[in-house]
Amino acid sequence: MSNEEAEIKEKTRVILEGIGSKRENLIPILQKIQEELGYLPPYAMLEVARFLNIPDIDVYSVATFYNQFRLTPPGKHSIRVCMGTACHVKGGYITLAAWQRRLKIGPGETSPDREFDLDIVACVGCCAMAPVSVVDKKVEGKANPTRVDGILLSYQLQKEQEEKEKN
Ligand code: FES
Incomplete structure (x- = not known):
């Protein structure tokens, strides 16, 4: 695991603490990650899929469907x-x-x-x-x-x- 991967996964785990692992929480979770990290890194989405126990593609589909989510790091x-x-x-x-x-x-x-x-x-x-x-x-x-x-x-x-x- 690269440093970046480990770091993003760790940050995501901290964000997920205290949130219920129900599928209905997917959008609020993604919003919270974006608020904290500025965008939705792929490693964070994988971590969310694991946390909610749903396929990776489901998380990715929601993230790409709503244009409130950004998949690339924001500019300065x-x-x-x-x-x-x-x-x-x-x-x-x-x-x-x-x-x-x-x-x-x-x-x-x-x-x-x-x-x-x-x-x-x-x-x-x-x-x-x-x-x-x-x-x-x-x-x-x-x-x-x-x-x-x-x-x-x-x-x-x-x-x-x-x-x-x-x-
Ligand atoms: S239209 Fe109201 S600030 Fe631009």
Whole structure:
């Protein structure tokens, strides 16, 4: 067993402690694992199948059926572009296109350097600031393509600074 496998299985066992091993608990269990680990690693799903005493494929089917579950590790930063009505009307799709072009990924994807996740969300309740993007936990209002460039530039500068400090 690799270190990674052992580590994920151990973390999963801790998460499963105190949860009943009934099949109805499958979805809440997967939600809890995702909350703790950020995604559903294959080793965690195998551990869940063993715990609930059901076939691996049943766990995998549920995990792939619901799009609330992610099967790959999340990027370091999350970009969520609001596509609610107000944001759409104010050009949310232009903002989304700007993120897609700059990051070279589509919604639901993670950049190859694992720095950013891009997702679409429904109204986040800040319509007066439309078009809105939520960057990590910060709401960015009037997020037009120029703002998108500015946000990415500040992350790039921050990353360069961190690298400098490491060396
Ligand atoms: S529609 Fe985007 S914040 Fe409401």
